[in-house]
């Protein structure tokens with residue numbers, strides 16, 4: 177009878193992003209399906225062995241995916257939209273990747289190789305996974321949707337691990353969350369109404385897993401961290417009433433994470449399941465609450481190690497909380513786990529050799545987090561003395577971090593303290609500002625622009641990599657980037673864009689680039705985290721008070737502006753997005769860190785203005801994503817997030833035009849906050865929704881200017897001028913033409929020049945046609 181250790185999921189991109197390489201080589205036609213499958217199996221085997229060696233008792237299987245686990249679930253239950261021409265049977269890789277990426281002509285991988293992927297099929301819609309920077313593919317369902325089980329993935333994975341001598345706990349996405357994440361093209365159709373049709377498939381799956389030898393299964397229902405209606409809670413009870421009886425030989429561990437169960441806890445704790453996982457990092461209060469509600473026999477999986485951040489845990493403090501639970505419930509009713517899947521953390525700190533050792537000792541990545549759990553389990557099973565040294569090391573690291581002079585900068589703290597409401601206000605109201613800006617800029621109606629980045633070609637990435645390795649001298653790298661920038665500026669001018677950008681060739685990533693230039697941030701070489709499919713990010717680690725020692729973008733802006741008489745936009749990432757896409761310190765509130773970043777961005781904005789920039793764009797792509805999962809927490813977040821943007825934007829004169837940009841955002845719920853940001857111009861992603869996202873702006877009577885994206889940059893195909901004109905006309909039906917700008921949905925860094933060149937030329941043509949229609953010329 178011992179306390180055991182579980183992992184709810186492990187990073188799947190593999191060491192050195194091996195999965196990324198395999199996928200992109202496969203998509204480029206240089207690795208066949210068999211080769212890809214072999215590499216995927218090797219990566220699974222490696223992950224299982226690693227976890228078992230680290231002392232994990234409940235090693236997960238079926239947490240691996242070639243692209244996305246929600247897509248895998250759709251495939252598993254046979255929810256394949258008609259468009260893909262599926263006629264039953266197992267889904268092969270071309271069909272799987274068609275759903276993931278579409279088959280629209282030629283695609284490019286990160287090595288810059290272009291390859292044909294067929295024509296015509298769109299990808300499933302990609303959306304943010306709860307409040308993370310991971311994106312899933314939304315299942316697309318229809319009324320009367322039929323489901324049929326293909327259990328091969330979870331069963332094969334279970335057997336694969338078994339053959340390796342590792343008895344795993346399969347992970348499956350629960351039926352209620354699956355349906356809640358699904359979309360339908362049929363208006364007002366609620367996918368959750370398909371629950372009765374879906375449950376038999378899940379019941380069959382549990383029977384198959386039991387027959388294969390699984391004794392526990394982890395069913396993820398993170399929708400329990402959201403606001404649910406009574407009806408939805410009833411559907412959860414109904415679902416687990418069915419599943420609990422489907423396969424008596426298999427025990428269910430129900431897992432929710434990313435927040436509190438809150439008013440869903442009584443439902444969750446009383447389900448006829450054998451175990452319940454709690455995210456005690458985001459919701460420490462759930463522990464006492466569950467103790468009052470759960471029957472004695474319920475196994476509690478205590479998510480005590482943060483799966484969403486990179487800080488080493490305070491193991492003694494965790495033991496103080498967990499020991500009483502073990503004493504009252506008994507060791508066999510307690511499992512220790514990370515708060516959520518480790519998908520959201522980098523793999524292994526041990527390979528990070530270039531971090532400041534002082535900062536490094538404060539950190540734990542996936543591997544180290546499992547080590548921490550193993551130490552905790554030992555302490556609980558054999559007494560704290562059995563791991564005295566490890567506990568002492570943990571306490572010392574926590575104390576060292578708290579006291580470190582690296583973290584505290586009195587000047588930064590004094591500056592945020594001295595902020596007044598006036599610092600978050602532009603001195604002049606929008607109506608007066610815009611008149612002054614129009615005088616200064618003299619732009620035509622429906623001005624054309626782009627969002628900032630141009631293709632990050634293989635040549636650009638290779639030059640940066642060579643420079644980082646010391647193989648390309650500073651001067652040569654600089655000259656290369658200047659040449660890229662000059663080419664992009666000349667080309668924009670040639671095709672007749674009105675407001676130009678420098679192209680962001682010098683940036684590895686829109687957040688990492690700034691993290692590397694601000695104090696209080698550490699950056700890594702290998703700490704990749706999957707964002708979607710084969711795409712990864714290396715979130716900077718924000719460990720201390722933030723300031724900006726020197727201008728970060730002014731030289732590149734000035735160089736680009738020197739090449740043209742057209743306005744060149746200054747291009748910055750906003751405070752909320754830098755915060756949201758970094759690993760953030762947990763010793764002060766996020767709102768406070770955000771104010772510090774806001775002041776650093778403000779310094780850059782002021783310097784860009786002083787250098788002559790007439791337009792400065794502050795991207796806040798992650799503002800919507802940062803919205804708390806519970807509506808009750810929205811107002812508090814929006815108040816400080818909007819204030820941070822305003823602090824960043826308000827240091828400039830009324831003649832200086834401030835733009836912001838947001839992609840991946842559903843605006844209906846937060847339109848008042850978008851208005852309160854008080855940007856002069858906002859560019860948004862609207863092409864795929866055919867401008868429907870503008871309804872919120874129309875209903876709110878949004879006063880400022882808007883650039884609704886007319887070019888869906890997520891697809892490789894280049895839209896024609898007529899298509900973009902149609903979108904502009906739709907925008908014109910919702911907003912005054914005097915408010916409108918013409919631009920793509922987002923930056924063009926993931927596209928190829930061959931796609932971008934015709935698309936932007938067509939966009940300029942569409943704007944000209946729309947202008948002519950406006951003026952009757």
Ligand SMILES: CN1c2c(nc(N)[nH]c2=O)NC[C@@H]1CNc1ccc(C(=O)N[C@@H](CCC(=O)N[C@@H](CCC(=O)N[C@@H](CCC(=O)O)C(=O)O)C(=O)O)C(=O)O)cc1
Pocket residue numbers: 286309632637638640641683684685686687688707708710711712713714757797926
């Ligand atoms: C807008 N999006 C972003 C999000 N989050 C961010 N932090 N940044 C974003 O832009 N979230 C929402 C969306 C998600 N979208 C994307 C889109 C594209 C990517 C992507 O392309 N990622 C790249 C990595 C980007 C990067 O940091 N590149 C570096 C390092 C390049 C590299 O791999 N170097 C190799 C050597 C290369 C060689 O020798 O050729 C190495 O270091 O080993 C750079 O360009 O310098 C990816 O590869 O996945 C992500 C999210």
Ligand SMILES: N[C@@H](CCS)C(=O)O
Pocket residue numbers: 627628629686747795797837839922923924925
């Ligand atoms: N300026 C950035 C915004 C992306 S959200 C870009 O163009 O890539």
Ligand SMILES: [Zn+2]
Pocket residue numbers: 627797837838839921922923
């Ligand atoms: Zn964007």
